[in-house]
Amino acid sequence: MKPPRFDYLAPSSLDEALGLLDRHGAQAKVLAGGQSLVPLLNFRLARPAYLVDLNEIGGFGGIQMDGGDLVIGAMARQRAVETSPLVRAHCPLLAEAMPQIGHVQIRNRGTFGGSIAHADPASELPAVIAALDGDLVVKSVRGERALKPQAFFVSYFTTALDPNELLTSVRLPALPTRTGTAFLEMSRRHGDFALVGVAATLTVDDTGVCTRCALALTGVGPTPVVPREAGNALVGVTPTPDAIAEVGRRVSAIVRPESDLHASSDYRTHLAGLLTERALTRCVERTRGAHQNHGRP
Numbered sequence: 001m002k003p004p005r006f007d008y009l010a011p012s013s014l015d016e017a018l019g020l021l022d023r024h025g026a027q028a029k030v031l032a033g034g035q036s037l038v039p040l041l042n043f044r045l046a047r048p049a050y051l052v053d054l055n056e057i058g059g060f061g062g063i064q065m066d067g068g069d070l071v072i073g074a075m076a077r078q079r080a081v082e083t084s085p086l087v088r089a090h091c092p093l094l095a096e097a098m099p100q101i102g103h104v105q106i107r108n109r110g111t112f113g114g115s116i117a118h119a120d121p122a123s124e125l126p127a128v129i130a131a132l133d134g135d136l137v138v139k140s141v142r143g144e145r146a147l148k149p150q151a152f153f154v155s156y157f158t159t160a161l162d163p164n165e166l167l168t169s170v171r172l173p174a175l176p177t178r179t180g181t182a183f184l185e186m187s188r189r190h191g192d193f194a195l196v197g198v199a200a201t202l203t204v205d206d207t208g209v210c211t212r213c214a215l216a217l218t219g220v221g222p223t224p225v226v227p228r229e230a231g232n233a234l235v236g237v238t239p240t241p242d243a244i245a246e247v248g249r250r251v252s253a254i255v256r257p258e259s260d261l262h263a264s265s266d267y268r269t270h271l272a273g274l275l276t277e278r279a280l281t282r283c284v285e286r287t288r289g290a291h292q293n294h295g296r297p
């Protein structure tokens with residue numbers, strides 16, 4: 001299939017792109033890496049009158065530290081995030097999730113912001129950002145706003161972005177010292193979307209008692225699922241295998257995934273608990289190992 005007709009626009013600055021989006025509104029779609037949009041165009045599931053290509057805009061894909069936060073520009077290629085020494089040093093959770101997105105050829109073109117704006121319910125990045133409670137920075141000609149993940153991700157393939165807004169960057173806060181993180185997923189083949197994925201962070205004090213635990217799951221709902229109470233059950237206790245297994249049981253009891261041709265609801269529910277348990281076990285190991293001390297005291 002060939003895409004329907006559209007006018008191709010290639011702004012050279014962010015301001016120009018925002019102006020075009022303001023003028024054309026819902027008639028326009030932005031093109032980032034094209035890894036999701038181009039198939040949608042070819043299948044004629046998207047029929048924009050205007051395609052606004054973001055690839056000619058400079059300075060929109062940087063990866064940098066800002067006051068202890070890791071800030072990633074929307075047009076950073078997924079492969080650049082995956083191989084960034086800054087990401088590895090300051091956000092090992094993200095570094096661990098990146099190689100699980102599709103295949104390297106897809107990550108070479110696919111962008112960090114494109115994956116987030118696309119909001120596939122089985123994608124990795126929304127869960128990572130939800131577990132870290134990052135800020136999603138969006139811009140229009142009217143100004144800038146920052147949204148938390150629970151406000152940004154609205155439903156299947158739906159975000160709170162207005163048609164005239166662009167996601168410009170994501171700000172990920174540093175985690176405290178003695179934090180271990182882990183991202184685990186189950187997919188049918190390497191490179192497939194996850195049936196279920198879990199992003200986990202766990203912090204302990206110097207006696208080994210858990211002071212903070214954050215979880216977010218992908219593949220079990222229309223948006224990343226954050227089982228806050230299940231994670232909080234570990235706070236104030238030593239994260240023993242029994243205590244961690246109980247969190248896994250609680251997560252399985254909370255999630256209500258849908259069945260589809262890839263997996264049944266029951267199997268996904270089972271995976272959600274099992275992967276949570278395994279991810280938290282890995283987090284605890286990493287509070288003792290090399291992953292520790294990547295954050296602020």
Ligand SMILES: Cc1cc2nc3c(=O)[nH]c(=O)nc-3n(C[C@H](O)[C@H](O)[C@H](O)COP(=O)(O)OP(=O)(O)OC[C@H]3O[C@@H](n4cnc5c(N)ncnc54)[C@H](O)[C@@H]3O)c2cc1C
Pocket residue numbers: 029030031032033034035036037038074075100101102103106109110111112113114115116117118120122123124125161165166167168191192193194
């Ligand atoms: C075979 C295959 C396997 C894949 N496997 C996975 C996987 O396992 N996990 C996973 O997460 N993804 C997977 N993907 C999707 C991949 O990660 C895409 O790169 C991603 O979904 C979209 O990023 P993109 O830069 O290509 O965006 P595009 O395809 O260019 O755009 C996607 C959507 O986001 C909008 N958009 C893009 N950038 C912005 C922005 N800055 N502001 C506002 N809107 C924007 C576009 O208008 C469009 O609606 C796979 C893709 C393929 C083809």
